[in-house]
Every structure is written in structure tokens, then in C-alpha cells.
Amino acid sequence: MNITGATKVREIAVANPRAKNVLEDAGVDYCCGGEKSLHEACMHSGVSAEEILKRLEENSRQAGPEEANWASARLGELTHHIVQKHHGYVRETIPRVSALLAKVKGKHGPNHPELPKIEEEFFRLGQEMYSHMQKEEQILFPYIERLERTHEGKEPFERPFFQTVRNPVHMMMQEHDSAGDALKAMRKLSSGYQAPAEACESYREVYRSLAEFEADMHTHVHLENNILFPRAVAIEAKIL
Numbered sequence: 001m002n003i004t005g006a007t008k009v010r011e012i013a014v015a016n017p018r019a020k021n022v023l024e025d026a027g028v029d030y031c032c033g034g035e036k037s038l039h040e041a042c043m044h045s046g047v048s049a050e051e052i053l054k055r056l057e058e059n060s061r062q063a064g065p066e067e068a069n070w071a072s073a074r075l076g077e078l079t080h081h082i083v084q085k086h087h088g089y090v091r092e093t094i095p096r097v098s099a100l101l102a103k104v105k106g107k108h109g110p111n112h113p114e115l116p117k118i119e120e121e122f123f124r125l126g127q128e129m130y131s132h133m134q135k136e137e138q139i140l141f142p143y144i145e146r147l148e149r150t151h152e153g154k155e156p157f158e159r160p161f162f163q164t165v166r167n168p169v170h171m172m173m174q175e176h177d178s179a180g181d182a183l184k185a186m187r188k189l190s191s192g193y194q195a196p197a198e199a200c201e202s203y204r205e206v207y208r209s210l211a212e213f214e215a216d217m218h219t220h221v222h223l224e225n226n227i228l229f230p231r232a233v234a235i236e237a238k239i240l
Contacts, residue, residue, distance in 0.1 A: 006037050009037070014227060026055070031220075031222040081223075082228070118210075169232065193210055
């Protein structure tokens with residue numbers, strides 16, 4: 001794939017799964033903001049499109065473990081991967097980080113007023129994600145899996161109560177935008193998850209965990225917004 005500053009960020013991340021590591025490190029939004037060109041996305045990251053193109057070229061020459069190419073995998077495999085890896089991670093991480101945030105806020109909150117605000121954002125994000133994942137697992141993903149079986153001639157088509165996959169997909173993408181806003185707010189409040197010099201190990205650990213959670217969410221949303229949802233919409237269009 002010939003990548004230029006005009007190439008959409010989502011296309012870069014989809015074509016080369018390893019490229020998202022370069023985009024992530026540079027702070028380039030390839031999930032919720034994936035429809036922007038590389039040049040447009042870089043205007044908000046502080047890194048030039050030319051620098052990203054250079055890093056992508058260097059990354060492509062480096063040997064390393066290959067990531068699964070979800071752009072060509074079966075949709076059922078992708079939904080199962082999202083549920084097991086990313087939904088599982090979210091459910092495991094939210095209670096652990098919530099408890100750690102409460103502990104750190106209790107000790108350092110009086111001198112660091114950003115901590116209660118971070119805790120509030122993380123609580124809201126957690127509540128939204130629990131509901132979001134439940135809707136995907138119980139409604140949207142099973143329908144997408146049935147769509148694939150129908151397209152393969154293994155199952156007759158049955159129109160869902162929501163009429164078309166585009167409706168829940170639109171809702172899920174709106175919720176992804178809301179999650180992205182929470183992530184950006186926490187990153188800003190924490191000055192990019194930079195713990196103060198006097199921070200204890202728990203303080204540093206909560207920031208490390210939040211940064212890790214953010215990175216996982218970016219991959220999670222990328223797999224849905226840029227790969228799963230467009231492919232599901234395309235398959236349904238062939239069936240209807």
C-alpha cells in the first residue's frame with residue numbers, strides 16, 4: 001500500500017496491523033478519528049505527517065511477530081477475539097484500577113485536585129463500557145455472526161428488530177466517541193499520565209494502568225470501527 005499524507009489513518013492501521021504501534025506512540029488517533037487523513041490527524045498530535053511516514057517505513061523493515069490480519073479473518077473469529085481479549089480486559093481492569101484510584105485519591109487528593117476528576121471520568125467510562133459491551137455481546141455480535149453464516153449459505157436471513165445493522169453500528173460508534181472523550185479528558189488531567197516527582201508507587205501504578213487501558217481501548221475501537229462494522233455493513237448490503 002502506498003501511504004501518503006492524504007491516506008486515511010484507518011486505512012493505514014487496517015492495511016498494516018503493526019502500523020498502529022507507530023500511530024499510538026505518536027498520539028495519532030486511528031480509532032475514533034480514523035476517517036481523517038494522516039496530515040489532518042497529525043495537526044492534533046504535534047508530529048508531522050512526514051515524520052510518521054518515516055517511522056512507518058522504518059517499522060515495516062523491522063522484523064517482529066506478525067499480528068493477526070483481522071481485515072481478512074472471518075467476522076465470527078473477530079467478534080470472539082474482541083469479546084475474549086478486549087471485553088475481558090475491560091471487565092478485569094475496571095475494578096482493579098477503580099480501587100487503586102480511590103486509594104491514591106484518598107492519600108494524594110488534597111494536594112492533587114485532578115485525581116477526583118480522573119476518578120469521576122473513569123467511573124463514567126466504566127459504567128458506559130459495561131452497558132456497551134453487553135449490547136454488543138447480546139445483540140450486535142450475534143447478528144453479525146448470523147449475517148456471515150447467511151452470506152455463506154449456511155443460514156436463512158431473518159431481519160432483526162433493529163431493521164439493519166447500520167442502526168446499532170451507528171449507536172456503538174457514538175458510544176465509542178464518548179469513550180474517546182473520557183480517555184482524552186483523563187490524559188489531559190494527568191498531563192499525559194506523568195506522575196509528579198513525589199508520587200508513591202501506587203500513584204505511578206495507577207497512571208501506568210490508565211495509559212495501558214487507553215492503549216487497549218484504542219485497539220479495541222479500531223477493530224470495531226475500522227474493520228468489523230464496515231465489513232458487517234457490506235455483507236448485509238449484499239444480502240438485502
